[in-house]
Amino acid sequence: MSxxxxxSAWLREQGYRLTPQRLAILEVLRSAKxxxxxxxxxxxxxxxxxxxxxxxxxxxxxxxxxxxLVLVAHVGRGQLVYEITEHDHHxxxxxxCGDMKExxxxxxxxxxxxxxxxxxxxxxxxxxxxxxxxxxxxxx
Amino acid sequence: MSxxxxxSAWLREQGYRLTPQRLAILEVLRSAKxxxxxxxxxxxxxxxxxxxxxxxxxxxxxxxxxxxLVLVAHVGRGQLVYEITEHDHHxxxxxxCGDMKExxxxxxxxxxxxxxxxxxxxxxxxxxxxxxxxxxxxxx
DNA sequence: CTTGTTATTGATAAAACTTGCAATAGCAAA
DNA sequence: TTTGCTATTGCAAGTTTTATCAATAACAAG
Numbered sequence: 001m002s003x004x005x006x007x008s009a010w011l012r013e014q015g016y017r018l019t020p021q022r023l024a025i026l027e028v029l030r031s032a033k034x035x036x037x038x039x040x041x042x043x044x045x046x047x048x049x050x051x052x053x054x055x056x057x058x059x060x061x062x063x064x065x066x067x068x069l070v071l072v073a074h075v076g077r078g079q080l081v082y083e084i085t086e087h088d089h090h091x092x093x094x095x096x097c098g099d100m101k102e103x104x105x106x107x108x109x110x111x112x113x114x115x116x117x118x119x120x121x122x123x124x125x126x127x128x129x130x131x132x133x134x135x136x137x138x139x140x
Numbered sequence: 141m142s143x144x145x146x147x148s149a150w151l152r153e154q155g156y157r158l159t160p161q162r163l164a165i166l167e168v169l170r171s172a173k174x175x176x177x178x179x180x181x182x183x184x185x186x187x188x189x190x191x192x193x194x195x196x197x198x199x200x201x202x203x204x205x206x207x208x209l210v211l212v213a214h215v216g217r218g219q220l221v222y223e224i225t226e227h228d229h230h231x232x233x234x235x236x237c238g239d240m241k242e243x244x245x246x247x248x249x250x251x252x253x254x255x256x257x258x259x260x261x262x263x264x265x266x267x268x269x270x271x272x273x274x275x276x277x278x279x280x
Numbered sequence: 281c282t283t284g285t286t287a288t289t290g291a292t293a294a295a296a297c298t299t300g301c302a303a304t305a306g307c308a309a310a
Numbered sequence: 311t312t313t314g315c316t317a318t319t320g321c322a323a324g325t326t327t328t329a330t331c332a333a334t335a336a337c338a339a340g
Binding site: 281282283284285286287288289290291292293294295296297298299300301302303304305306307308309310 | 311312313314315316317318319320321322323324325326327328329330331332333334335336337338339340
């Protein structure tokens with residue numbers, strides 16, 4: 001992302017600032033295919049931005065996640081991973097072999113609407129991880 | 141949980157051992173209502189078991205989660221929380237005020253079966269957290 | 281372009297979590 | 311009961327993540 005992306009204008013409207021650090025992190029996420037962990041992001045960003053701190057990485061990722069510009073996912077064990085918000089999707093992960101499939105958001109839309117009816121809750125997090133066994137691992 | 145719970149026999153059958161540490165942690169989780177964080181669990185367990193280490197808490201929680209005896213949940217920001225596997229349920233959490241509702245597993249059963257049809261994946265993790273806005277926070 | 285406000289960063293320390301390894305202790309089998 | 315195997319623990323060091331706070335720098339307004 002650079003200055004002309006729509007997110008930029010939007011952030012400013014909210015009273016937030018467009019810092020080089022935020023732009024760099026978003027740029028890395030945007031050009032990445034799939035998930036990145038905080039340390040992966042750090043190592044990529046620090047190359048073009050020697051001053052970058054890990055603390056800033058964590059703070060910025062939390063901030064961007066709250067703003068909905070990036071998605072947080074808890075895929076498997078260990079650290080959380082982040083990815084740019086592009087198309088609404090979810091993950092289906094094999095606990096055995098780690099294989100990962102994407103689930104289109106449309107498949108959950110009906111469920112979300114049902115939650116609204118049942119509980120009055122309006123779902124907005126958009127990202128859900130389901131764990132299971134892939135067909136191969138079920139056989140073993 | 142103590143020696144006579146069914147989990148005990150099952151663990152032994154798998155070749156795992158029934159240690160006082162595991163029993164104590166399970167006992168704390170069993171008598172707790174709702175979620176506990178690792179440090180909460182530690183502070184409770186260490187009272188009756190002075191030797192208990194935090195490293196053991198983390199290792200044991202991961203172990204019990206892998207075995208399916210406890211559920212891990214990512215409720216809100218910050219650390220993961222754990223609870224005993226008793227009735228299958230999920231969580232619906234308000235991102236604004238933190239209010240939490242339980243969702244019965246039956247509401248997701250159809251979805252899980254659909255995943256099996258579409259992808260061949262058999263869901264086994266049983267615990268999913270949905271984030272959204274509760275009715276009150278939607279008005280503001 | 282200059283200035284003032286304050287959101288954001290960097291640096292540091294603290295907290296949370298993980299890992300490696302030698303010593304301990306479950307428990308199966310004799 | 312006693313013995314042997316090895317899963318598990320405790321300890322200590324290492325890594326990851328969060329919190330604090332003074333200094334910096336976006337950006338709106340003059």
